[in-house]
Structure formats: C-alpha cells, structure tokens
Amino acid sequence: MLPLAMTVGAVIYLILHYVPSFNEEGYMSVARNLQPVLVSLMLFLQLNTVAPTDLKFHKWHFILIAVQALLFAVFAFIAAGSSSAGGRILLESAMLCFICPTAAAAGVITSKIGGSLPGIMTYTVLSDTLASLLIPLMIPMVHPAADMSFLAAFWAIIKRVFSILVLPCVLAWLIRYLLPGVQRWLAKYVGWAFYVWSVGLVLALSLATGALVTSRIGLLLTLGIAVVSLVCCIFQFWLGRRVARGYGRVESVTAGQALGQKNTGFIIWLGFRYMTPVTSVAGGLYAIWHNLVNSYELYKSRQNG
Numbered sequence: 001m002l003p004l005a006m007t008v009g010a011v012i013y014l015i016l017h018y019v020p021s022f023n024e025e026g027y028m029s030v031a032r033n034l035q036p037v038l039v040s041l042m043l044f045l046q047l048n049t050v051a052p053t054d055l056k057f058h059k060w061h062f063i064l065i066a067v068q069a070l071l072f073a074v075f076a077f078i079a080a081g082s083s084s085a086g087g088r089i090l091l092e093s094a095m096l097c098f099i100c101p102t103a104a105a106a107g108v109i110t111s112k113i114g115g116s117l118p119g120i121m122t123y124t125v126l127s128d129t130l131a132s133l134l135i136p137l138m139i140p141m142v143h144p145a146a147d148m149s150f151l152a153a154f155w156a157i158i159k160r161v162f163s164i165l166v167l168p169c170v171l172a173w174l175i176r177y178l179l180p181g182v183q184r185w186l187a188k189y190v191g192w193a194f195y196v197w198s199v200g201l202v203l204a205l206s207l208a209t210g211a212l213v214t215s216r217i218g219l220l221l222t223l224g225i226a227v228v229s230l231v232c233c234i235f236q237f238w239l240g241r242r243v244a245r246g247y248g249r250v251e252s253v254t255a256g257q258a259l260g261q262k263n264t265g266f267i268i269w270l271g272f273r274y275m276t277p278v279t280s281v282a283g284g285l286y287a288i289w290h291n292l293v294n295s296y297e298l299y300k301s302r303q304n305g
Contacts, residue, residue: 005198006284009205017213028210031203032272036164038200039265043128044168045193046107048186052173055122060244060255065126067239068259069134072099076138086221092142092275093225093282096267097232099135100283101127101165106261109294113301115254123258128165131266135161139274157274164266197265201287204268208284211277222281229282233289236260261290 016024072095079091102124110120140153176183212222237260244255267283 005201006205006287009202010209012202013206013209013213017210028207031206035200035203035207035265036160036269038196038203039263039269040164040168042193042196042200042265043165043263044172045186045190045196047169047172048175048183049190050121050172051176054118055125056118057122058119058244058247058251060247060251061119061123061126061258063243064123064240064255064259065130067243068098068127069130072134073138076142080142086217086224089217089221089276089279090224090228092271092279093228094232095138095142096271096275096279096282097229097262097286098236099131100262100264100267100270100286101131102258103261103263106257109261109298110254110257113253113257113297114250115257116250119251119254120258123255125169127258128169132158132161132165135270135274143275160273164269200265204265204280205284207272208268208280211272211280215278217278225279225282226285229285230289233260233286233293237290237293260293262286264290 012027013024016022016027075091075095075098079088079095082088082091102120106124107117107120111117136154136158139157140150144150144153172183175186237256240259241252241256244251264283264287267286268280271277271280271283
C-alpha cells in the first residue's frame with residue numbers, strides 16, 4: 001500500500017499539472033484542507049482502543065521526549081540564523097523529522113517484533129503533546145509571518161496543531177467514559193485507520209510533489225533532503241533502542257519504534273503549511289525509510305522467532 005499510495009499521489013498531481021484542461025488548483029485546495037482532517041481521523045480511530053489507564057510511563061519515555069525537544073530546538077535556532085537558502089531547507093527538513101510525533105499505527109509493528117503496545121501508545125500521546133506545545137513556539141521564530149506578530153502566529157499554529165494531535169485524543173477518551181456503547185462500536189472499526197492513512201498519504205504525496213515541482217530546486221538539493229531524512233530516520237531508531245537498552249529487550253524495541261516510526265503525513269502537512277513547502281518532501285522520503293527499517297525488523301524478528 002505504501003508504494004501504491006505514494007505513486008498514485010505523485011501521478012495525480014503530475015497529470016493535473018501538465019494537462020492544461022484539468023483543474024490543478026481545485027484538487028490541491030481540497031488536498032490541503034482534507035489531509036489534516038484525515039490525520040486527525042486516523043489518530044481518533046486508533047486512540048479508541050487505548051484507555052488513559054493503559055498509559056504506563058517509564059524513564060526512557062522522558063529521556064527520549066527531552067532529546068526530541070532538544071534536537072528540534074537546536075536545528076530551529078540554527079535554521080533561524082542561516083543565510084543559505086539550500087542550507088535552510090536541509091535544516092528545516094531535519095527539524096520536521098525530529099519533532100514529528102510517533103505514528104498512530106506504530107503499535108502494530110511494535111507488537112509484531114516483540115515490543116510493548118502500552119509503552120508505545122504512551123509515547124505516542126507524549127510526542128503528540130510535545131509537538132502541540134513546541135511547534136507553535138519555534139515555527140514563528142524560523143518563519144516569521146510578515147502580516148502578524150509572534151503571538152498571533154503562535155496562536156494560529158497552536159489552534160491547527162492542537163486540533164490535529166490533541167483533540168482526537170481528548171475526544172476519544174470523552175467518548176470512552178461518557179458514551180461507552182459508542183466507544184465499543186467505534187473500536188470495531190479501528191482497522192479503517194489503515195485506509196484513512198492510505199487516502200491521506202495519496203493527498204500528502206500530491207502536496208509534496210507539487211511543492212517539489214513548483215520550487216524549481218535542483219537535483220543536488222533534492223538528494224540532500226533524501227540524505228537528511230535517511231540519517232534522521234536511522235539515528236532515531238538507533239537512539240531509541242540505545243537509550244532503553246538497559247531496561248530490557250522489550251523496552252528497547254519499543255523505544256526504537258517510538259522514536260523512529262513517524263506520522264509522516266503530519267511531516268508533509270506541517271512542511272507544506274508552515275515551513276518552506278519543499279521540505280514536505282522530507283516526509284514522503286521518511287515514510288520510505290522508516291518502512292524499510294520496519295521491513296528489516298520484521299524479517300529479523302521472524303528469523304529469530
């Protein structure tokens with residue numbers, strides 16, 4: 001589904017862009033507005049299977065959250081002071097890769113390779129909260145809006161990020177305790193999150209392809225984004241496992257997935273909406289890298305099992 005969704009998204013944009021009779025802007029407007037809704041819906045469906053009592057905190061959760069926040073902040077400060085357009089794009093790509101929350105579907109892979117489902121869902125909620133707080137603080141510094149103050153930009157971003165990451169969690173838990181019958185009914189359809197993710201990925205790749213085509217950046221810079229996203233991906237999988245290694249194999253596997261497997265649709269939306277739009281390509285490439293890592297981990301798990 002991953003290569004199919006990515007290919008379809010890119011092809012749809014290219015057809016609309018290069019065939020004059022098609023309405024490219026109409027489709028792109030729909031994609032820009034619908035894609036964050038689909039990200040929220042996917043999270044909501046997944047979180048219907050998780051109760052607040054399922055969240056079990058470990059020391060490695062807070063170590064990794066602190067590292068994630070620090071790396072994002074460091075790259076944001078460097079990007080804010082960068083005078084090189086190409087260097088700024090690469091720095092922003094790294095920012096997106098580090099601040100992006102854990103994928104809502106990360107628990108599926110984690111369970112298959114011997115990790116802890118409650119452990120990774122706990123980190124998913126923590127990383128969503130971190131992104132909701134830190135992104136509105138740092139993005140206006142890196143990309144100051146010409147038509148609004150820092151506080152106005154902060155409030156505009158926090159409303160959008162909160163609605164995408166935190167609101168689905170709050171809504172799912174309110175339904176769990178106030179409307180348990182509805183919660184049980186929704187839990188039957190948690191598998192639909194996969195199809196929501198697929199449609200969202202199609203739209204996300206259309207936006208990323210559009211940003212790449214209209215940016216007119218060269219091949220060297222495109223390759224630079226690919227390298228940055230690959231290094232960030234491998235580093236985060238390695239770091240997660242390294243930090244939690246002292247807590248046992250189960251926690252080490254869980255921490256690697258928690259830090260390494262990202263909600264790449266969110267990366268693409270955030271890059272396109274609030275950063276230099278071409279940095280959204282980093283999200284599409286990160287999706288390839290983290291799925292390749294997951295494929296290898298599944299293979300090794302079967303070999304060892």
